[in-house]
Amino acid sequence: MNTQLQTIQFHNQSLVTFEQNGTHYTAMKPICENIGLDWTAQAQRLKRDEILNSTMVIITIVAEDGKKREMLCLPIQYLNGWLFGIDVKRVKPEIRETLITYKRECYQALFDYWNKPRQQPLPLAEAEADEEAIRIIANLYHSLRGAFEMGEKIRKQYPYFAKEIDKTIGGHYLYNLNHPTEQALEKAKRYVQAKSERIMFIKGMLSLLDEQPQPKRLANF
Incomplete structure (x- = not known):
């Protein structure tokens, strides 16, 4: 047993x-x-x-x-x-x-x-922990987005450079790099937006109780 x-x-x-x-x-x-x-x-x-x-x-x-x-x-x-x-x-x-x-x-x-009921994490404590994680993800998102847009610009506006990169490195390097990057960016965007809305809701409800200023959006996309 x-x-x-x-x-x-x-x-x-x-x-x-x-x-x-x-x-x-x-x-x-x-x-x-x-x-x-x-x-x-x-x-x-x-x-x-x-x-x-x-x-x-x-x-x-x-x-x-x-x-x-x-x-x-x-x-x-x-x-x-x-x-x-x-x-x-x-x-x-x-x-x-x-x-x-x-x-x-x-x-x-x-x-x-x-x-006796086990103490559960307070919604505000959870929201604050999520808030810090979202800030980190948002910073990574914008950095990765910049790299993605640069790759797209080279591939579409400077095809000669794109061909040279593919020729030097091998394969369709920029396309194979940017396609999964675009998917990852979209997933990160949806995650941050969903979490941000939840955090704003929790803080908004608490601000009504405490008469505090309304919370601001954590990240802009």
Whole structure:
């Protein structure tokens, strides 16, 4: 089973979690070790519990030493069922506070990781990144356009020079160079125009909200 494991930080400790068939799981051994519980005893306890045993899964991972290891995992919604079955008064005094912290906060941390919406890039930030790229493309466009027009001028107005170039270099050099160049220029033009309109729309809407001056066109063709 190939599972994409995720690691999140919880009170400067690591929790291992993953999603499988729409269910979110967490690896139990790291949690036991973080708290300071004996893993062997807790694994046996998990297997003895009818509900927990029926919901847990075992995945195989490749450890740092290159060897395969089995990892027992529990759906996060059943994590508190296991945690609250551990009597704080019966564990070693030095791990009681950690156990209480895990009882109070661990499930919520895992739940929030999977359910809180991921922050999406703001439209303005995207527009500003596109704006810089368009300026670069526009500068390249005008430079390449100048070279293209020079080639066309030589080919049409100075056919003698064009023939000499073809004769010296070989083949229909100017035509073979200018034809794909013209296609590339047209594609670049359409791309910049489309992006410019989108950026102007975003900035225009924001300027209405902020009462700022209307944005200017980025490139002229």
